[in-house]
Amino acid sequence: MTIxxxxxxxxxxxxxxxxxxxxxxxxxxIEDNFIKFAFLPLDTPAIEKDEILFAKGGGETSKQxxxxxxxxxxxxxxxxxxxxxxxxxxxxxxxxxxxFPFRRYQIGKVYRGERNQKGRYREFYQADIDIVGRESLxxxxxxxxxxxIYSIFKDLGLEDIKIHINNRKLLSGFLKIIGIDNSEALFxxxxxIKKISTEEFFKEMKQMGLTKxxxxxxxxFIKEDxxxxxxxxxxxxxxxxxxxxxxSDLFMEGLSExxxxxxxxxxxxxxxxxxxxxxxxxxxxxxxxxxxxxxxxDGYESIGSVASGGRYDDLASNFSKQKFPGVxxxxxxxxxxxxxxxAGLIKNKRIxxxxxxxxxxxxxxxxxxxxxxxxxxxxxxxxxxYSEEGKMKxxxxxxxALASPYALILGExxxxxxxxxxKDMKSGDQEMLSFDRVLEILKK
Amino acid sequence: MTIxxxxxxxxxxxxxxxxxxxxxxxxxxIEDNFIKFAFLPLDTPAIEKDEILFAKGGGETSKQxxxxxxxxxxxxxxxxxxxxxxxxxxxxxxxxxxxFPFRRYQIGKVYRGERNQKGRYREFYQADIDIVGRESLxxxxxxxxxxxIYSIFKDLGLEDIKIHINNRKLLSGFLKIIGIDNSEALFxxxxxIKKISTEEFFKEMKQMGLTKxxxxxxxxFIKEDxxxxxxxxxxxxxxxxxxxxxxSDLFMEGLSExxxxxxxxxxxxxxxxxxxxxxxxxxxxxxxxxxxxxxxxDGYESIGSVASGGRYDDLASNFSKQKFPGVxxxxxxxxxxxxxxxAGLIKNKRIxxxxxxxxxxxxxxxxxxxxxxxxxxxxxxxxxxYSEEGKMKxxxxxxxALASPYALILGExxxxxxxxxxKDMKSGDQEMLSFDRVLEILKK
Numbered sequence: 001m002t003i004x005x006x007x008x009x010x011x012x013x014x015x016x017x018x019x020x021x022x023x024x025x026x027x028x029x030i031e032d033n034f035i036k037f038a039f040l041p042l043d044t045p046a047i048e049k050d051e052i053l054f055a056k057g058g059g060e061t062s063k064q065x066x067x068x069x070x071x072x073x074x075x076x077x078x079x080x081x082x083x084x085x086x087x088x089x090x091x092x093x094x095x096x097x098x099x100f101p102f103r104r105y106q107i108g109k110v111y112r113g114e115r116n117q118k119g120r121y122r123e124f125y126q127a128d129i130d131i132v133g134r135e136s137l138x139x140x141x142x143x144x145x146x147x148x149i150y151s152i153f154k155d156l157g158l159e160d161i162k163i164h165i166n167n168r169k170l171l172s173g174f175l176k177i178i179g180i181d182n183s184e185a186l187f188x189x190x191x192x193i194k195k196i197s198t199e200e201f202f203k204e205m206k207q208m209g210l211t212k213x214x215x216x217x218x219x220x221f222i223k224e225d226x227x228x229x230x231x232x233x234x235x236x237x238x239x240x241x242x243x244x245x246x247x248s249d250l251f252m253e254g255l256s257e258x259x260x261x262x263x264x265x266x267x268x269x270x271x272x273x274x275x276x277x278x279x280x281x282x283x284x285x286x287x288x289x290x291x292x293x294x295x296x297x298d299g300y301e302s303i304g305s306v307a308s309g310g311r312y313d314d315l316a317s318n319f320s321k322q323k324f325p326g327v328x329x330x331x332x333x334x335x336x337x338x339x340x341x342x343a344g345l346i347k348n349k350r351i352x353x354x355x356x357x358x359x360x361x362x363x364x365x366x367x368x369x370x371x372x373x374x375x376x377x378x379x380x381x382x383x384x385x386y387s388e389e390g391k392m393k394x395x396x397x398x399x400x401a402l403a404s405p406y407a408l409i410l411g412e413x414x415x416x417x418x419x420x421x422x423k424d425m426k427s428g429d430q431e432m433l434s435f436d437r438v439l440e441i442l443k444k
Numbered sequence: 445m446t447i448x449x450x451x452x453x454x455x456x457x458x459x460x461x462x463x464x465x466x467x468x469x470x471x472x473x474i475e476d477n478f479i480k481f482a483f484l485p486l487d488t489p490a491i492e493k494d495e496i497l498f499a500k501g502g503g504e505t506s507k508q509x510x511x512x513x514x515x516x517x518x519x520x521x522x523x524x525x526x527x528x529x530x531x532x533x534x535x536x537x538x539x540x541x542x543x544f545p546f547r548r549y550q551i552g553k554v555y556r557g558e559r560n561q562k563g564r565y566r567e568f569y570q571a572d573i574d575i576v577g578r579e580s581l582x583x584x585x586x587x588x589x590x591x592x593i594y595s596i597f598k599d600l601g602l603e604d605i606k607i608h609i610n611n612r613k614l615l616s617g618f619l620k621i622i623g624i625d626n627s628e629a630l631f632x633x634x635x636x637i638k639k640i641s642t643e644e645f646f647k648e649m650k651q652m653g654l655t656k657x658x659x660x661x662x663x664x665f666i667k668e669d670x671x672x673x674x675x676x677x678x679x680x681x682x683x684x685x686x687x688x689x690x691x692s693d694l695f696m697e698g699l700s701e702x703x704x705x706x707x708x709x710x711x712x713x714x715x716x717x718x719x720x721x722x723x724x725x726x727x728x729x730x731x732x733x734x735x736x737x738x739x740x741x742d743g744y745e746s747i748g749s750v751a752s753g754g755r756y757d758d759l760a761s762n763f764s765k766q767k768f769p770g771v772x773x774x775x776x777x778x779x780x781x782x783x784x785x786x787a788g789l790i791k792n793k794r795i796x797x798x799x800x801x802x803x804x805x806x807x808x809x810x811x812x813x814x815x816x817x818x819x820x821x822x823x824x825x826x827x828x829x830y831s832e833e834g835k836m837k838x839x840x841x842x843x844x845a846l847a848s849p850y851a852l853i854l855g856e857x858x859x860x861x862x863x864x865x866x867k868d869m870k871s872g873d874q875e876m877l878s879f880d881r882v883l884e885i886l887k888k
Contacts, residue, residue, distance in 0.1 A: 004496065367708075
């Protein structure tokens with residue numbers, strides 16, 4: 001028989017069992033938090049109609065999409081490239097059966113044929129939550145997003161994070177105040193501020209036609225600072241508007257929302273030291289209209305944002321005449337796992353998936369081994385029998401390879417005395433104990 | 445803006461939140477059992493190279509496959525149609541990094557473009573476990589499969605099941621003994637015995653060229669009966685072989701394996717009343733070589749088998765010269781969910797995903813509501829705030845729609861007295877209690 005070299009496509013992540021356990025552990029921590037915050041699970045199909053996926057128009061994404069071909073079907077269909085378009089479709093489709101505000105989470109694989117490079121995958125998990133209202137949605141919901149993010153990273157043992165917050169209305173409003181109107185290109189430039197030099201930033205502003213005054217006003221506005229100082233600066237602008245400096249409703253609305261977000265997220269349990277008001281973040285996507293968030297791990301800022309999102313005015317404008325404002329965040333789980341591993345942030349963690357391996361000394365003790373396994377599993381102990389033939393050394397090396405903390409050995413003596421030999425794989429200690437005593441040890 | 449009708453492709457399952465919770469509950473019960481039996485998780489890519497997927501040759505599956513097209517790639521790739529081919533590829537690819545026997549589980553979506561009909565889906569979850577040995581694998585492993593099946597269905601509240609077991613060697617051996625050699629077509633016929641009439645069965649045996657004696661011997665062999673009577677019948681055949689009736693090693697091997705399976709699965713905790721020795725099941729696939737299993741729910745046999753599998757001699761013959769014998773089962777989770785729902789077997793079940801909804805009477809109590817939510821979540825209580833404006837009636841109907849057992853109300857009086865009004869949504873009773881007392885109630 002011809003042997004075909006076993007391999008997978010480039011750009012796909014596939015893990016060995018020890019890493020898979022770690023990955024699943026992270027996934028579970030994220031999901032458990034989504035559940036604790038009372039989000040409802042969703043699981044939409046991975047394949048959608050192209051008319052749904054590209055309702056907004058093709059653009060960059062259409063070049064990266066994985067199209068589906070079926071022999072007996074000419075229907076245009078593709079793998080989803082995010083979980084947001086499916087959510088928009090779902091909300092519009094089942095509107096009458098859903099309860100609003102609708103809080104949903106979805107953790108699932110999405111597909112983008114990006115150019116193959118380190119840390120970028122063509123199949124990757126996204127972990128998303130959104131709170132979707134009908135017609136309106138209170139700003140308090142915006143404050144829950146950073147609370148979920150903080151709770152997740154705390155549970156991951158990565159509490160040292162900074163959640164950067166901003167409000168797009170504030171930035172748009174300010175630009176209007178200083179006389180800049182069409183700001184989409186400028187938003188994209190501002191998003192890059194941490195990546196390019198100050199000279200380059202000024203050069204590009206000039207190219208966009210900003211006056212010297214506008215350039216300096218903007219730089220001053222988005223400058224990093226203490227939260228309190230930024231809030232003071234914003235208050236000064238607010239006061240100047242009250243004094244007749246050309247009031248901008250948009251700016252005032254954004255400021256009021258940012259203040260509420262800042263206060264509420266603290267009440268939700270995110271300490272001030274983890275909050276950074278950052279007037280430079282705008283999340284290029286023209287889709288966000290209010291609060292925006294990005295999350296950075298202290299000392300590992302180069303990884304980029306590990307959890308991002310924001311407020312949008314209308315989720316499903318392509319699929320419904322009803323207005324669905326909402327707020328959401330997304331964690332790129334596959335990329336996050338890769339980054340945390342690369343940075344050594346979860347390197348030495350090892351997940352114990354098994355409590356004990358049962359070894360029968362010979363075929364004569366096999367029945368007793370089976371009964372022991374059944375009894376332990378009834379008590380919730382995760383265990384298995386090792387029953388392949390071979391020397392004791394081979395058997396113990398199997399237990400070691402599985403990183404099982406205990407081996408339970410059954411020989412003639414053990415059966416005669418109705419006891420079990422328990423070997424602590426770490427210390428090497430071994431003693432003969434009763435079932436109840438063994439259970440006690442394993443339950444610890 | 446043009447509104448695009450929101451819809452999904454035909455043949456895909458998508459659930460509303462209440463059903464999704466139920467689905468996830470079933471999925472979790474299955475996964476928890478896989479974990480209790482100490483199987484390692486695997487998560488292979490949903491897209492594989494065609495050379496891997498069709499290593500065995502195309503056949504029926506290639507007509508049903510969803511092929512992938514990427515604008516910038518001419519590589520042949522498709523969505524996986526099962527989890528077995530990816531497992532075979534994985535085992536061969538990472539052989540040197542794995543510990544054998546390798547116990548893995550995988551729960552994931554697979555894709556088959558079957559003709560659209562009720563209860564058949566084009567995207568569906570499979571939940572698989574396999575124990576894969578290198579060169580050899582003890583028969584005791586065959587007995588764990590039914591033990592896992594039984595444990596799962598017990599936890600699902602569907603304990604009344606029958607696990608049908610057989611051994612392909614037994615059937616092949618017997619056919620050899622009565623002088624029938626090439627038996628693949630006959631296996632397929634035997635698989636159909638419960639679906640066709642006795643006359644038709646005889647007619648088809650005759651067409652295959654079986655003599656009158658062979659026909660009657662076979663009918664007698666595969667006849668339904670008490671387990672003990674079948675074992676007696678098999679013993680009689682065994683004795684007749686000892687007495688010089690033309691010994692068949694294959695039959696003897698199969699009988700010995702079936703006896704061990706029958707005894708061991710009982711020791712593993714599957715009561716005899718749930719075991720049916722059924723010499724007629726052969727699982728058409730030419731892939732199985734020893735033990736085979738099918739599972740039926742009492743009174744709902746027409747649903748078909750809800751968990752099936754068997755022993756195979758060589759998992760990865762297309763990808764490695766090394767021999768990997770193994771044993772495994774598969775549960776078609778999406779179809780199972782559909783069938784259980786249709787049969788009304790899980791109809792009235794409702795999953796409580798939320799413990800309480802917090803309602804602030806006015807914006808003045810919003811801060812207290814946030815702090816209450818944060819405090820409760822710290823204690824593991826699943827809760828959310830309802831903060832949209834509106835009448836109390838609207839707020840309570842939201843709590844009802846979410847099926848939250850409690851509403852926690854904060855008004856002026858509650859804040860003043862540092863208490864919380866707790867409304868039991870079922871009884872309608874409402875009282876003002878301390879935080880500690882509320883926590884106590886919610887933890888119950």
